[in-house]
Amino acid sequence: MSEGTGSTASTKVAIIAVTAVLYVIGKGLTAYIPTPWLVGQLLIGIFFPAFMAVVSETVPVAVGAAVGTFVGDVVFLAPFGVTNAPLSLIAGVPANFVAFLLFGWFVKRYKTWSGFVAATVTFVTLGNFIAGASVVLFGAAVFAPVGALSSYSAASLILGFTVFWDMAAIPATLIAVPILVRAVRPLFGRSKIIRYEPQWSETQGRRDLGVSLVFAALFLVLGAVFLVGFYSSVSSVWADLDLYVPVAILLVVIFAPLVSVIAGSGRSAPAVPS
Numbered sequence: 001m002s003e004g005t006g007s008t009a010s011t012k013v014a015i016i017a018v019t020a021v022l023y024v025i026g027k028g029l030t031a032y033i034p035t036p037w038l039v040g041q042l043l044i045g046i047f048f049p050a051f052m053a054v055v056s057e058t059v060p061v062a063v064g065a066a067v068g069t070f071v072g073d074v075v076f077l078a079p080f081g082v083t084n085a086p087l088s089l090i091a092g093v094p095a096n097f098v099a100f101l102l103f104g105w106f107v108k109r110y111k112t113w114s115g116f117v118a119a120t121v122t123f124v125t126l127g128n129f130i131a132g133a134s135v136v137l138f139g140a141a142v143f144a145p146v147g148a149l150s151s152y153s154a155a156s157l158i159l160g161f162t163v164f165w166d167m168a169a170i171p172a173t174l175i176a177v178p179i180l181v182r183a184v185r186p187l188f189g190r191s192k193i194i195r196y197e198p199q200w201s202e203t204q205g206r207r208d209l210g211v212s213l214v215f216a217a218l219f220l221v222l223g224a225v226f227l228v229g230f231y232s233s234v235s236s237v238w239a240d241l242d243l244y245v246p247v248a249i250l251l252v253v254i255f256a257p258l259v260s261v262i263a264g265s266g267r268s269a270p271a272v273p274s
Helices: 009-030 044-055 058-080 085-109 113-141 154-183 206-229 241-263
Strands: none
Touching: 009 044, 009 058, 044 058, 044 085, 044 113, 044 154, 058 085, 085 113, 113 154, 113 206, 154 206, 154 241, 206 241
């Protein structure tokens, strides 16, 4: 089934709304957790739009992720003083739209287990890099706390934000999305919103295993970069990062090869009639 077949305007609006609401909920659940440099958020809730990007239409999900991050930032994060509406528009909205547009396209083009792992590490990192660069390069104009970070080099801050956000977003996506895919399996072929079932079989070849392990190794490198280069600069804000980062790395190394087993499905979904 090609993407968009049988899709109506009302269906697209519904996908945008569902994605946005789920993302707002996800952001709200972790809004109270402190973050390095006291800017932004621990990105555990990103698995909600990632799940929608796997099972639903790509462009509406990307729009929903952009809307959801803005609403979630304004409603839940702004009261804690870690962002505001202009900063969300500059950083969060474009980063989420681009990341989930590319993520959704990739996982539908390459429906395998290793494709999902590769897309998660690659496009989540890309989105976080876009957000980090936007915060560092343009955020001071709209959000005073960003200006207080001027003692750090721009490159260090961008890399630090990117890797820190990756440490939460990538493990959450690799663990939670397959669980949700399995949970909604009865809806494949019946729902106009949940339309695309990934072909994650429980038995995969060495190539898929190798690709998954390579991307898990890349994530390990990102974590090592953070601990070596950035831990000392943020330890006064969040002293437990030296435990948090190794745990995140361990989760990715364990779960990256197990995505298909968690999802537990190797069949293709029937097409939704037009």
